[in-house]
Amino acid sequence: MSPIGEEIYVLRNMRRALFGEPLPTHRQSHERLSNLAALAVFASDGLSSVAYATEEILLVLVLAGPAALRMSVPVAFAIVALIAIVATSYRQVVQAYPSGGGAYAVAFENLGRLPGLVAASALMIDYALTVAVSVASGVAAITSAFPDLYGYRVAIGVLCIAVVAWANLRGARESARVFMVPTYGFVGLLLLTIVVGLFRQARGMGPVMELPTQSDIAVTQAFTMFLVLRAFASGCAALTGLEAVSNGVQAFKEPVARNASRVMTWLAVLLGVLFLGITVLVSHLHVVPLHHETVVSQITRATFGRAPLYYGVQFFTAVILILAANTSFNGFPRLASVVAADGYLPRQLTMLGDRLVFANGIVLLGAVSAILLAGFGGQTHRLIPLYAVGVFVSFTLAQAGLVVHWRKLRETEADWKRRAAINACGAVVTAVVALVIAATKFTHGAWIVLIVMPALIHMMLRIRRHYHAVDAHLSLEGVEPPPPVRNLVVVLVGSVHRGMLKAVRYAASLAADEDAVRAVHIETESDRPRRSLTEAWDRFGLGIRLVVLKTDYRNLYEPLEDYIREVLADGVYDCVTLVLPEFVVHRWWEQILHNQTALRLHVAFHNTPGVVIANFRYYL
């Protein structure tokens, strides 16, 4: 093995140390989860949003002054009602598509291509935003506990994304054990906080630690219905992740549909209880949203003080939010591979990597979400206006699709009218909410999504059209076998030396006969005598014709291109194979000392029709 070969092995070993040994294809397997484990796995995304949803409501209401904050509880009740509607509707998605359809498949199948692509683009945007928002919020839980880290929040966030992406590239399976401790830890500690906090309030006990007062809040907006709607729209972030169960039905034990819809109900109940509990406690404690400390951190601090329990809540909050980001790293590559398999995204998104994961999708999601996170300064509040539009668009399309689905089944499914009615109700409600979100948060960032979504759809349609055109062009329909190729082999000769003799011999082996191979030398300086070259050629030329091209310039490409163009124009040959000899040296730095000419010509000729480049390497 050559030393260069060894370097390749070093690189390969490094890659394997980082990402693990390649796995054979048959190792693809599906874990079946108990309902308790499944809840832990699929709930992290949905439940984690309670870490920021209440805060987002407050941040809108506070614009109209402290008095407006009391509207937070009614808004929360409206959102809980919405959770109930969506969950009921999605129970039916789970039952109708036990194979785990997701909004893209449901919309595509029942409503047609365009709604399908709308759902796909909405979902993809939301996957990226889930990562950015969850990580930003998880980092906020950490910096609330350790304020010194606030200045490093973007760096910490990008690092978190990189670690999650790396774990997914290694092919971290959604092992239930990894999820159960933080999910149930988070739920348990947060419930404890709510119960203890509300109990202390009921007993008239003040907070353990004083929270900042509300005296210095500037009123910048009037308290209008629009503001309340905007608060509602912001709080709708609580619903993100609710659909995760419907994408993973296959992971449940039999009877799949019944178990999945049961877990869906549990998730909705837990989500509603936690969200409402936090909002009520926040309201009782007169919490004000702060820049440097989250609302959850404030209520926990007021309830327990800076005790270990407080740090426990912050820790589990951060972990569950990172796990929520991880959910997107499972969902996005899978969705992208399905859409790509349908021809609407680049095909390499369908390729399973060494570790049986869609590596390209993981890298793409990591890059986009890191850019989002950094671009919005790592602040949850600035990302939220972009969020949730996509979620509600996909909710609407999935449920509208299901209405059509039930109608199709009207012959076999006795209950189809009731089922269709439930989904129709869900579709209408979520459509209205999507409009409310888009309208109230339009100027705050939702407009970006409303530009990106059509752009994505346009791109997907163009990609599909391209693949379609290629397929049509390559089709074998009515094609006769092409005629044999008449190929001229041209080997570029700089000077005559040992390696060059081998290159010439190689070139000769490619030619059909002695006429079909030529050595070409380009003479750049007219004053240099070329006797030594021709003499050496005569001695070693191996019977191959030497063509000397003269040029007034130093660029080798143009005289060579002119020559090849002439050859092809003559019509004797319809293809030229250009053999470019190259050194292979022992050390990487020696590479810098050679092969400039071959590399430059390779790049220059790469797009010249009728020319095939063959790199002949000789080893020193």
Next chain:
Amino acid sequence: MSPIGEEIYVLRNMRRALFGEPLPTHRQSHERLSNLAALAVFASDGLSSVAYATEEILLVLVLAGPAALRMSVPVAFAIVALIAIVATSYRQVVQAYPSGGGAYAVAFENLGRLPGLVAASALMIDYALTVAVSVASGVAAITSAFPDLYGYRVAIGVLCIAVVAWANLRGARESARVFMVPTYGFVGLLLLTIVVGLFRQARGMGPVMELPTQSDIAVTQAFTMFLVLRAFASGCAALTGLEAVSNGVQAFKEPVARNASRVMTWLAVLLGVLFLGITVLVSHLHVVPLHHETVVSQITRATFGRAPLYYGVQFFTAVILILAANTSFNGFPRLASVVAADGYLPRQLTMLGDRLVFANGIVLLGAVSAILLAGFGGQTHRLIPLYAVGVFVSFTLAQAGLVVHWRKLRETEADWKRRAAINACGAVVTAVVALVIAATKFTHGAWIVLIVMPALIHMMLRIRRHYHAVDAHLSLEGVEPPPPVRNLVVVLVGSVHRGMLKAVRYAASLAADEDAVRAVHIETESDRPRRSLTEAWDRFGLGIRLVVLKTDYRNLYEPLEDYIREVLADGVYDCVTLVLPEFVVHRWWEQILHNQTALRLHVAFHNTPGVVIANFRYYL
């Protein structure tokens, strides 16, 4: 022409707009300059150093308090004496090497290889530092006049370097006209400043504008002999560029040697007068070195106020300093090409670009000097300790070389003893100065140069050894023509389509017989039926054998490599030509949608011995 071809033409046209049409080789010409024009061309580097030399002396002396500043005039006298000695000695370099030897050639020829490489590395370092120091100082002249720009000095400096590099890549000839106005403008205005300033002092007139007082200077060091020597060492920056004439003797009119040594004298006199005049005026005006304003700016402001003349001096100072940087962009690529032609630097430094300039050397110098400038925060004062060591090392070696040169000529040159004595004196003095500079500025940055110089020399020796080994290896001495190559052509088949048929036909045209070509298909998923492929193959296979390789993994490289390894191990063939079919699409973004497999395999196989890769492209 394919659309991709058009894109190539667009790129080419853009490059030509930026750098100009390629020039034929015979257009290389040498301008002959009158002495007045030659002085302007070669003086910019030497004279420009007066813009910072006095300031550097003050910046050292001021550490011992305001009283120490009076030592600046004696130090300046010592430096003027040094200028006289070096100039006298270099007049003889000009006479001995009218072909324009430079320190590298003189040292190499007379003292041997190692001294030659020492001189070369010293000169290359100093070329880079000349650019960085001159541009930093030129920018300081601008920011002195417009203090608001001070914060942008690094960006302005890097932009200046980029513009000078670009102008040189275009092949800006050292047109005398470009140089005469700023050089003589600078000299004239500076002389006027000195004369008017000293006249006002003699008449007891105070400065037109008050300068900052010296009351608040903290004394941080004792006033020792070492400090005076350090001040002297810093002031020696004044001598940089004095040797420029000796590198360009060929540009003079006949009698070349006489004219060049005459201009050498003029340059030394002008340099001495300007440097001494500035230092004396500075001393009379009790100027203190400031962070935000140069010393030259201060004396000009004190003499003329913020009048147009003041801005004129600042402007011409900036311009002559940029021209000094330009001198390095002429010198460095030329030196590098000579050293590279001797085999001590990468050969591509010898290649004349489209515009008859050594483009690689220009880009290299631009990059290194921009990194230096940015790395040292764009501050002249921080770069100065690295400067001048190299200059004096090259002075010493050039003159020591000349002593040997005169001894060689002792038969023919009657006057050889006097000449050798002059150069010996110069060599000893400059060697002592080099030691003083290295010792006094060691901790302030000279150590960097004393590490980089040996590292460069080591690198040059290794490069030479490598080229030598390659030459020996490739030598045709006693070589018999190599045996004919037995080549197997392997064409990779993903699926059967129109383009693939052409690729297979092409592959067949390369093979010596029907046995020597095989189509290889890699079946990655054992569950996928391959009937469609084999059926299509039988219909269109063109009589070529299809080999199906099965793999449990998704990576195509390893099964293919195993197959090729087996084929080569059989001993029937000693070379495999791997034909990789590739799409060529119409738009750049479509490229992203294809060819991932071909690209990955190309990279993976690039270093596999015995495999030649031929990219067959089919156009859609």
